[in-house]
Amino acid sequence: MADNGVTTEEDVDSSRRKFLLTATVGVGAVGAVFAAVPFIASWKPSERARALGAPAKVDVSKLEPGQMTQVTWRKQQIFVVRRTPEMVAKLQQLGDAVLKDPESKSSEQPEYAKNEIRSRTPEILVVVGNCTHLGCLPKPRFEAGAGELGADWPGGFFCPCHGSKFDMAGRVFEGSPASVNLRVPPYAFTDERTLVIGIDDASQEGVA
16 A cells, blocks of 8 residues: 555555465365365275175074085175085095196185185085186086086086086186186184184174
């Protein structure tokens, strides 16, 4: 403002710059707060996300020898099979030459399932029900010598999409498009009849 009390053009420009600077800083601060809200919120899993990752329980006492049930865990089909003593015996009779990864060295499973039967106990098998070739759903073909699979078929899983074959431990046969065995998810028994998929130890029950 000039000494004579008259506002000059220079005074107006100076005031306008101060106003714009203050407004810009204010809007920027508010914007930063709002921008931070969805970012921080993303750190907290939604109820739906927790539900999708929650452990899945299976009452294995309802499974008869040779039967299979399917449950959903993390949007994946999980196969739970009660194997017969004959099924387990055939696993031990299979030669390594007919399997791509007989010792599961290149396949995915918890340490407690990295064995010939690929499970905690001989009778109960737990595998992810997706073919390791392109993710199709293999069919249970547990009967030995079943039809088109040939007289030497020992029983296992057959993927109708491209013909991959897996034994009763989910190990892939030579000649299959799939290169690795069926995956074994983490699981534990909380008692004699309850199997929980999604945990490695009974003490973790209820932990998503």
